[in-house]
Amino acid sequence: DYYFKDKQWYQRRVAITAGVSENSSSLFGSSGPRGLQLQVFKSEVDQQRLIPTLRSYLKLYTTIPISKLAKFLDMDENQVRCCLMAFKHKKEVAKGDGGEQTTLDIDFYVDKNMIHISDTKVARHYGDYYVQQIIKLRESNRQILSRVMAAAPPQ
Secondary structure, three states: HHHHHHHHHHHHHHHHHHHHHHHHHHOOOOOHHHHHHHHHHHHHHHHHHHHHHHHHHHHOEEEEHHHHHHHHHHOOOOHHHHHHHHHHHHHHHHHHHHOOHHHHHHHEEEEEEEEEEOOOOOOOOHHHHHHHHHHHHHHHHHHHHHHHHOOOOOO
16 A cells, blocks of 8 residues: 555656656746756856866966967967966865865966966975974983982982
């Protein structure tokens, strides 16, 4: 009995879904909420698709003209400017969300027709690390010696 009721519910659901998909152009249309959401989603995917390629080119240079980058990407200069702005925007959003380090390790700015790129990865300070370790070692030695001296019987 339960199976029969469940099957009837499923058949009604399929019929309703089929009716909606047949009339989706009349219900939602390309200018309706569904079409608008689809357009926004497609533009977002297009922007996201170019970010890894753009990032790869930017990591190769410290400065690069927009025209040269446009030739590499087979785009016109205005499209490259839009991609750069999208990349910058996505980077800032990722920074606010505590995003991946892979998108945060490069920064750039555009001055007229030149892109200036800076690698923002902070180089490790090995000297500072070793100095901190030496200080910890000295402190440990001092503590050990004070305990040994306190435990030793007086002579």
